[in-house]
Amino acid sequence: MGAELKISADNDGRRVDRVLRTLWPQVPLGAIMKAVRTGEVRLDGKKTKADARLEEGQLLYVPWEEEAGGQKTDGGAEKTAKKPPLETLYRDDYLWVVNKPAGLLTQPDIKGGDSLITRALAELGWSRSDYRPATLQRLDRNTTGAVIIALTGAAQRHLAELIREHKIRKLYHAVVEGIAEESGRIDLPLLKDGAANTVRPDREGQPALTLYRRLSTSGMRSVVEAELVTGRPHQARVHLAAIGHPIVGDTKYGSGRGAKRPLLHARTIIFPTDAELPAGLRGSAVTAPLPADMKKYEEGA
Structure with a gap:
């Protein structure tokens, strides 16, 4: 005995091994x-x-009897049914952009x-067990703001490609300690310590580039807009701390306890004029309103 799966449009073009590992x-x-x-x-x-590479409509036979989609959604749906709805x-x-609140993981731990x-x-x-919508970013638990959720396999693959090619721009707002320069470029490789869940600038790390500009000041603090050209873990937090402007509330990377969380917000996602995107998305920007603590x-910014 085994199981047979008809390949859907969401899995068209994907590798056999990756579909098997996913399902x-x-x-x-x-x-x-x-x-x-x-x-x-x-x-x-055969x-x-x-x-x-799989094609829509093909039949894939596997020797195990377990149902496809071993990560069930029912339990999660039951536990989250009484949670407040996500802000759209x-x-x-094609996709869903939501405003993530503070204190919520992007993926379950x-x-x-x-x-x-x-x-x-x-x-x-x-x-459905043959495909699950997926987020295209992984914001830290206490980072707020805009997150893209791909609703089809084709959308997930194309959006991921656009992000890899730096064609989707991601703008963050952060409140930082000190008076930041009017604008700047932070080009520092980052190395992650998985055991400690920390990141540090290191020549042996992955290339990472952040562009920033100061929007306003409040006392001895600044509001900056940071564009993450790359998307490394903790990139904005580590880069801003490295130039002497740690994010307010970010005790892990050098700030005091000036807030209950690091004051970092994924403010705007700017989509390119790409022919494969839905017409309503091409060249558009989606902006998440600021949280109350920012x-x-x-x-006056």
Whole structure:
């Protein structure tokens, strides 16, 4: 016995091994790869390869009986049903841009845990097992603002490509300690320490570029707009701290306790004039309103 899956448009063009890992996360990777090598995984009745590209309408047979989509959404939907609805900034059939509140993870850290994506799946009433909407950014728990959720596989792949090519611009607002320069460029490689969950500037790290400009000042603090040209973990926090302007409330990277959280907000997402995007998105900007704890600093900005 086994299971058979008809390839949907959401998985068209994806590799066999990646679809198998996505849809059957409970099956060990070694077992998946062995089943492909030995021909137990078959595509339209024939032996296939791990890197073969799938086409919509094909039939993919697997030797295990577990249902596709081992990460169930039902439990998450049940736990998030009474949560406040997500604030929608933009939505069509292609993507959904929401305003993430502080204190909410983008992805769950435990099975069935609360997060932006589990709340989104619950609101969508998502029951399909062959594809799950996915976020295109991963904001820190206490960072607020605009997050893109791809609603189809094609959207997810294309938006991810646009982000990799730096064609989707991401503008953040931050309240920082001190009087920042009017504008600047921070080009410092960043290295992550996974064990400590910290990031530091290091020549051995990944390239990282942040452009910033000062919007206003309030006492000995500044409001800056930071464009993350790259998207490294903790990039805005570490880069701003590295030039002597840590984000207010960011105790991990050098600020005092001037706020209950790091005052960092994903303010605006600017989409390119790309022919594959829906007409209403091309060249448009989606802006998330400022949270209450940052508004007072931006008066007059």
